[in-house]
Structure formats: structure tokens, C-alpha cells
Amino acid sequence: MEKAKLSDLLKALSTRERTRFREMALSPFFNKNPKITALLDFLLSFAPDFSSPKLAKELAYQAVYGPGSTFNELRINNLISDTLQLGYQLLAQLELSNRPALERELLLNPLLDRRASRHLRQNARRMKQLTRQLPSRSVQYLHQTVQEAYLLDRAELLRAPRRYNPYLQAHSDQLDLYFSCQKLRAACDMASRNRAINAGYSCQYIDTVLSWHQQPGSPLRQWPAITVYAEAYAMLTTDKEAHYRQLKVLLQGHRGLFPQEELQDLYDYLQNFCVKQINSGHTAYYREILDNYKEMLAQGLLHRQGMLTQWTYINIATAGIRLQEFKWTEWFLRTYREELDPENRENVFTYNLAALQFEQSAYHKTLQTLQDVDFSDAFYHMSAKIIQLKSYYELGEEEALLALLEASRKYIQRNRQLSAYQKKSNHHFLKAIGWLQKAKSRGRQFGSAAPELPLRSDIQALEPVNNKGWLLDKAKQLEGQQPL
Template identity: 30%
Template sequence: MPLTPLLYQLLDKLDKTALRELKKLVRSPYVTHRKDIPLLFNTLASYCYQGKPFPTKEHLFKSVFDDQPYDDQLLRSLMSDLHLIIEKYLTWNAVTADEVSSHLALAGFYRQRNLTKHYSRAIKKADRKQSQHPYRNADFFQNQLKLQLETSKFQSTQQRTGHLNLQEIGDTMDVLYLAQKLRHVCSQLSHRAVYQTDYQFGLLKGWIDELEDSPYLEVPAIALYYYCYRFLTEAYSQIYFRKFREHLLIHYSQFPQEELKDLYRAAINFCIRKLNEGSLEFTREGWELYQEGLLKGFFIENHQLSRFTFDNIVGFGLRLEEFLPVAQFIESYKSYLPQDYQESTVYFNLARLEYGQKNYDQALAHLQVANPKDLVNQLIAKTIQLKIYYEAEEFDLLESHLDSFRLFIRRREVSDYHRKNFQNIIAYTRKLITSNPYDNEEKQKNKAMILQEEILSERKWLLRKLEEI
């Protein structure tokens, strides 16, 4: 199958409004005098509207040049010119979407040509648009700095002495730097937790402690990421996590949707890591963050809910034994799952739900249907089986399952974190079934080892089973 040209891949991603605007644009003599450009565009756009694949080059050439002999070089040149026009259209839309920057660019043009009255009108529009902007994130302060710098340039041409806004510029530079740096460092920390990448944070350590109780924390774009940094780096982080949550609830309207998603994900991923480490204090936090995100629509993109998000929500709910809300969630949101993963994801999570309610036969039946495609879910499914065999005292089945589970991990490309976690689960389960129930010293030793284990997602279950021996 021939590769689809970049031009058609681009057109296929544009919405109908953009296609209508482009249809007018390619007919404008300001853009091109070529009569074949609109013909090419109309043909390709009609294919996009109908959801058809890219036509053959010969068919495309004929739709534009009629009976002229096919000329591949001519068609390539024409497609390249159309692609360039579309990119200019997209660039123009991106530039004009930021009204503050647009007015500032116009003001700069007027300033350079000494058109004072024109400049005054443009800068006032920029100032008004800036003050009316709904958000107060780092991007807002970026435009605030641009506005102040443009005003300063104009002031310096009008007066040699008197007040200039140099202090305001310096203050905004500080706020902007802190907001951008903290946001970026939080991204580094979140990424490092997953991929074990070693990042350097530059000047951060030199001034981070000075921010505590400083006026800068009155700026939500700084405070949110400061508390995010703190809970991602402190050993005893709940106080900072609480402050982060308070600021997020109060100031969420000052941030765009995409940035809010990132903030919620950073906090949720932190809760997931804490949960996997056996720390239950963040379980309720993670569950509530997910409920807020669902209510605000953060997790539904293109009418779909990620299967990983679906799994995590169920996981938090089950840890809290919120069985009815979990069942309601599965029923309400299963239709949002990608079609290819819908059945396996639903049955996998129904199995988790039934296990949580101690309906072991139903849980095993759901697992047989589920057959998870994701490696981590396969590991979780095997862990559920492990616990069911133990609970049912099917120790022969359990011994066989532990052997196959260990072999499964050895033969798969599993992350270091998951390898360590599930190997620990297998090892401590073996200790459960081989422990002498009358040897209290051995029991206390095993308990101490379980408590000290850094990575152990089933710590609570193992400790409970140890106490029951």
C-alpha cells in the first residue's frame, strides 16, 4: 500500500470549519494566482469530507489537469504549493488566536514608525485583552512581561527622565521565571518517577526554601507548582499535598483545561505510587481526585476514557471498599472505553470487584473472559488468582501458580519497578504457605521484612494473612 502524502494527512485532520475557510483562501489572488490550486484543494477536500482514502496520483492529476498527460513532477510541485498555503493559514490562526500578542505586534509596528495615536490605540487594546484574560498561569505572565517591555520601549522614546516601569518589569520577570521553572521541574519529577531519569534542577535548590511564607506563594501559578514540587520530593509530604489540593480547589478556574489535566495527573500519579508502596493515607485523596476529574470532564478525550484511567479509578475505589460506587462507575463509563479494549477491560475490572466482595468463583469466571492485553493487567490478574487460591486453601494450585507466575515475569520485558513488586508478592506468599504457625519468632521476622520492603503493593493483604496464621 503506497504511503499517504503529508498533504492529505494534514487535510484529513482539519475540521469542516477549517476546510471551508481554506476553500475561500485558495481562491484569493492575495494567496495565489494559480487556477489549479483551488481545483486540487476541492478534490482532496471532497475526499476528506467523505472519509475516503487518498486517491491515486493519476486520478488526482486528471481531476486537476483533465486530459493532459500525467506529470508526476508537476503534481508534486502543485501539492507542495498547496501544503505551503495551508501551513501559512495554520500559522496565521495560531498567531491571531493570542489577541494580546497580536495587538502588541501591531503596537510595535506603530512605535517603530512614530505613529503615536495608532500606537496608543493598539497598546490599550492589548492592555484590555490582557486584563480580561480568564487565566493567570505562566502564559499570562509571559504576555504581561511582553506588554510591560513594549510599554517601556515606547516610554523611553517619549521621555529621557521621569518614571519608567522598570521595577514592574523586574517583578514580572521573577514571577514568570518561578512559575515556568516550578512547572517544568514538576514535569521532570513526574517523568523521573516513571523512567528513572536523572535530571538536574539548576538554581532550584538555592532558592526553593526561601519561597515558604513568601509573597510569591500568593500567586497561584507559583503556589500550586511549589506545593506540587514539595509533595513530590519530601519524605513526609501529606501537609504539602493538602495545601496543593486546597489551592487547586480554590484556583482551578485560573488555569486552562490542558494544564489542569497535567496538575491532576501529577497528583494522581503520586497517589498511585504511594498506594503501590503500601501507603494508604493517599488512597482517599486519589479516589477524590479522580471523582473531581470525571465531574469536570478532564479524563474524557474525543469521547473516550483511557483504559488505564478506568483501571486506576477502580483500583482506588476497591482499596477503599467503595463497592457500590465502583460498580456504578463501571456501568456508567464502560461505553467510553476504546472498542478494541472494552470487553477485556470491563471483565478484568468486574473480576477485581467480585474479588473485593469475596465472590471468588465469579471473579475467576470474569478473569477467564477478560484475558487482559496489557502486561501490567496480566500481572494483576495473576495476583488476584494467587490470592483466591490462598483464600480458598487450594495450596497445590497455588504452588503451581506461583511457579508459573515467576516464570511469566522472567520471560517478559517488565519494568524494574513491576518486576521487583511482583517478585516480592510471590516470595512473601511462599513464606505464608511455608511458615510454621507455632513459630512466633519466624512470624515476627516475616512481618518486619514485609513492613520494611520498599516496593510491595500487596503489603496490607500479606500482613493480614500473616496475622491469621
Template identity: 25%
Template structure:
């Protein structure tokens, strides 16, 4: 807030004193900013004098200050991008005709060449720098040729990685949505052929190419296994945020393959989670998210690796945000207890969870309903099922898929427990097998087989 006030006070960006006074007035309400702070009667007369105290004038003030805020956010981002600033200074000096830019350009190029894990931004700056330098060198032909080759190599790598990245996204969307007739990514066949004949590739290009092959040829297992082999080989050579995206894409491929051969691909998937979390590649802003944590736990339980899962829960709980640690600990321990049929412990852990996010409400209620059923407390099970159904019908601000996932669970469990005719039971079994999305499909099938063993 103080930085923003300094920004608004700068005459380079703002010469309107009323806007500065308005910003100072609003800052006094930081961080809550109640609605009444913008009531016309509350705003001081030096900001809105009597002859201008109307909604239109207030709207102008808000609009202009909002524009300044956006410019301020852009400036903050620019200040963090020191390499971009340096390149802009060099290009500015070059356009002004100053010779000072040449030694600066050479020093900047040396600095860029020393970056261990260049991403897209660094690649583009390396290309831009080499390209500018190429046009300015008047030395030996051999030196010019070296720079020329560098420019070509940097441009090729930048182009190929981005083309592959778009290709991966298109293939992914076609598989998930199964509707993408308007997408065009020309030259991909030629790029694929070119890369297939390449003897050596850098870490980023190698991983993006392998990911692309996995998405384009999902039934060819060799591409996936090569990707899984390349990841640990190259993961430390790539900037962590980008590597996290590649890990998550690989995990998503694994999740799809788990539908065909669960044990094989669940084991690989758990290995990816384990390595990604151990190296902190799957961390966000230095922390493990509670949902990545939970996903690893779920797979561990499905593989019946109970000791590993319990140890994992306790080992990595301190790496979660402090506010999330307690709920994540008890909700996941409740899942372990339920999987081992220790239902008293399940109830005990569930009782310690404080609902602070709708996802916890959903997962906790489903586990509670399942535990009531497993302990043969059918009345409590039906009562909790009814209350959960009402809660879901009133739930706002969540995706339809998340909501339907739970609603279908409630509907089908109720049908399993309450339907009496054989014809309806047959329909229910078919729905459990085919309904999408559906939470706890395997458990519902198990309950159905116990309730109606003849089917």
C-alpha cells in the same frame, strides 16, 4: 476540507494553479483517501500532463501541498489565538511608526488584567504589554513606577513558574528512570530559598512550588499533605487544563506512596479522583476518559468500597464518550462482581464486552483467566492462559512495558499451577515478589499461597 480548499485558492499563500487543482482532486476522496487516488494513471491531465506524468513530478506536488497544509494548520491555530493576534497588530503598528498602537495597547492591557485564570501565555503577554507601555509612558513618575513594578512582577511569576515546572520534570525523571546526570537547572537552590521566605504567593506559583518540594523531598510528608490541602483551595483559580496536569502529578505521587502505606494513600488518591471527576477538572475535552474512570474504580475496589464503586460506575458512565460507555460499564462491573466473588455475574458482564481496543482485550482476558481459576475450572484456565500467551507474542504496536506486564502474569501463573519441585516453587515465589512489571501481583501471591501453603 472546505476551509483548506479556500486557503489553497488564496493567491496570498499559493499562486500555483496545479496545486489548487490537485487539492480539489484529492478532496473528492475525502475522508478515506484510498491508495489508488495517487496512482499516476488516475490523476487528471490538467494536474499531471503527459510530459510530466512521472513519480518525481507527483512527489513535488505532494510535497508542496503538504507544506501548504502545515501552513494552513498554523493559520487555524493563530486564528484561535485572538490575544496573540491583537498583540501582534499592536507591535506591527508600533514598528511602522503609527501612534494608533498606544490607545490599543492600553485597552489590551486592561483586557489582560481582567483575565481571572492567566496561564503561561497570558502571563507572558501581560509582561510584554507592561514592558512596551513602560517605555512609552511620559506621564507622572508614579504612573511609570506602577507599570515598571507590574513588568517586574509578571516577569518574575513567569520565570519562577517555568523554572519550578522544569525542576519538577527533572526530579520526576530522576525518580522514574533513576538516571539523569546531564540535567542542569541552575539557580534552583536560590529560587527555593527565595520562595520559602515569601509570605504570599499566587495560586499557580504556590501549587508549582509545593509540587517541586514533593518531588525533591519525597520522604518529607509535610510537603505532600500541604499540596493536597492547597489543591481544592486553588483549583478554581487556575485554568482547567493546567489544573488537570497538577492533579495528575499529585495522583502520581500518591501512587508511589501507596507502595509504602497502601490504605492511607489509596484513600487520599481516591479522594483526588473523586474531586477531580466531580469538578470535571480530570475531564479531557469535556469528557471523562475510560482510563481515568477505570483507575478510580480499581482503587475503590482495593479499598473494598463496593457500594461506592458500583454507584460511581453508574453515575459517571454517561460522561464517557458514547462509543466507550457500554464496554466501560460492563468491564468495570465485571471487576466489582469478581471482587465480591460473584463469579456468575463476572462471566455475564464479560460476555457483554465487545473488544474494540487492545487494553480491553488485555484486561478482559486476565479477568477471564482469574475467574476460571476461582471457579476451579483449571482446564479452561490453562487453555485461556495458553491462548493469551500466543496473542501477546503476536501483539504489535504497544509498549514493551504493557506487553511484559501481561506476559509475566501468564508465565508466573503457569509456573504456580504446573511446577512440582520445591526448589522451583521457591524461585517462583521470589519472582512474583520481585518481577517488574507484573500485572495482578497480589492475586498471584494469594494463588501461590493457596496452591502451596507450605511456602
């Protein structure tokens, strides 16, 4: 049962949330089935990882229905399903408790249905207060003001149906703002994904929104969040540096307007712009990428579900190494090590630390670091072997290099985790470093007459190939030229 949805949900909950789950199960308002509580007690005894082989349906059945009970799979499946639904209800309740303005909005609907005028006025005022206290002034806030105006208009109709009230106009005006902001946000997301995967998304009415925003005196221009999204969209669709610079300025001045999720998306757009510039040959944008990452770290914008993803960790380390900020990069690697997913923490940390040490020309230290961990993931295993091979090459350890070269070839052939692209890219690297080592050991230059070994052009022709820049740099050195 360790792979069941219920176990997955319990694993995703914090310790406090699991305690709240049990409290909900004990409340007769939410749950009147004591078997659900018994099943939950059995499951929670395996917290926090829920990976024990004893976490099985048969054992759960005995714990709930008593030792010696005849196992009935349909019965336990139904009980598991009911417990899962209670878990979903818990998440909804937790979300509601974190959004008091929404909670008050939901309260107004039944009060309106019951024409409870005295309660309506009091709770309507409270809803307005809670809406104004929302920390952001972006999509969520505008949506809340739309609902607020709509409910206030309904309440006013009950009190004075034949008199003008300002809430219908406010509802229309706020709806325009909300639509424009949400439309721009969706348009940015579409433009970003179209660039990444050529998805072909099309955003209707976006030109109308942008035209309205550009008009002098437009109400859209009074909302900085809308201006930020308009600038992000311009950057994503034109690739002009001026829009990138302006978006950075706007974000620095108005980051407090956005909740974390929206800020993360906006900074991701900045980073994607920088990556595209780097891929176009503008390597100066590595500085922009690292500066943006530092800003995001300072603002707490890089964590997902409380952890740093391995890819973000690698990207930050790569940028730091590229810019030769070695001291800061090592500080980052060690400081944020514990914030990686425990499942791949050692692989990710060790690989990146070894990559850093290699770039510092600490080849012996690099090899020692890579000996301290057994890489369980095929990607990291092969990446580590490449760093080892490069270190052996730099140290002149020909025998060790050739032995590892052969072992790596066999690993690629037998491994089923590596994609076809990864296998080909790594295989070409092994071929090229073999050429380099052979040329180096013979003391020949590739540029000599009637060369017996591949020239730089042969390495250049390999596609795809891992670490191509390093390979070409070593080939130039063997030709007696200065490295790039």
C-alpha cells in the same frame, strides 16, 4: 497516502476546522494555487477517517490534474507539501484567533516600527484590557504582562524619550515574576520526570527562587500561582504528606488561576505522589487517588484531545474496584465508554467491566462478558484470559481451566506484541495457577509433610508474576488459613 503527514493532520482536525481549511484554501490572500484547493477537495471527500484504499497518490494526481494525466510523483509530492504548509498556517491562525491579547501584541510591533503614534496609543490600551481579561493568573498571564510592559515602554519612548515612564520598571518587575513562576513550573516537571525515569534533570537557580519566595514581604508571595508551584515542588522533592495536603488545599482554592494544561500537570503530581505512597505499602492512598480522579472528572481535566486515554480509564476503574465502590465504578465505565478512542474502546470497556464483575464474585457474568468481544490488542487479550482462568478456578471448572491454560501458554510463545517482561510475568501466572489447580483437585494442603506441590514461598519467589496477591490469597486458602 493514508499514512502521509497531510492525511494525519486532516484526521486530527475537527469537522469545523476542516471547513475552515477549505475556506483558507479558497482565499487568494492565503493561497493562489488552485491545485491546492483541488487536492484538498479530493482528500476531504474521505473525511473523517481517511483510511480508504482509494486515498492514494496516483488517484489524487488524476483528481487534481485530470483523468489520463501521466503520473509525476515529484509534482504531487510538492503539491502535498504546499498543502501541508497551508494546514500549519491554519493552525497558527486558529491559535491566534483564540488569543486576542497576543494578536494585539503582534499588531503593536509593526505599529512601533512605523512610528504610528495615534494607532499605538489606542491599541496599547486595548492590549492592556485584553491582558486583564485573560482567565488565568499563571505563566501565560505573566508572560503577557512582560510583553505588554516592554511594548508600552517602547511606545512611551517614541512620545517622550527624555522623560521617566513607569513601564521599564514594570517590565523588569513582571519579568521577575514570570521567570520565577516559569522556573518553578519547569522545576516541578523535572522533579516529576526524575522520579519516573531517573532522568537526571537539574534546575539551575531554583534555590534562589525558593529563597526569595520564602522571604517575608516577597512579591512572589503575592501571586498564589507561584505559591502553588512552590508547594508542588516541595511535595515532589521531599515526599512529605504535609506538602501533599497543603497542595490539595491550594488547588481547591485557586484552581481558577490556572489554564487547563497547568491544572492537569498539577493534579498529575498529586496522583504520582499517591502512587508512590501505595507502592511503599500505604494502601490508604487508593482513597486519595479515587477522590482526586473524581475531582478531575468534575473539572473536565482528564481529557486529552477531547478523549479519555485508556490508561486513565483503567486507573480510575482499578481504584474504584479496590475501594469496592462497585456501583460508582460501573456507572463510570458505562458513562465514559464513548469518550475512549474508538480504536480500542471495546477492548478497554469490556476488560474493565469483566474485572469489575469478577471482584463482585459474579463469575458466570464475567465469563459471559468476555465472550462478547474479540480482543485485538495482545495486552487486553492476555489480561482477559487471566480473568477467565481465575473465574474458572473460583467456579471449580477444572477442565475448562486446563484447556485455557494450555491455549494461553501457546499464545504467549507465539505472540510478538507482548514484551519480554509481559511474557515472563504472564508465564509465571500460568505456572502458579496450574500449581493451585493441581493442589485443589487433589485435595491436598501445601503445608503437609513432604509436600509434592509448591508452597506459598514458591509462588512468592516467582518474579515477575501477574496477579501475585490473588495467587498468594488462594494458596493460603488451600492451606486452610483465612485470606488476607
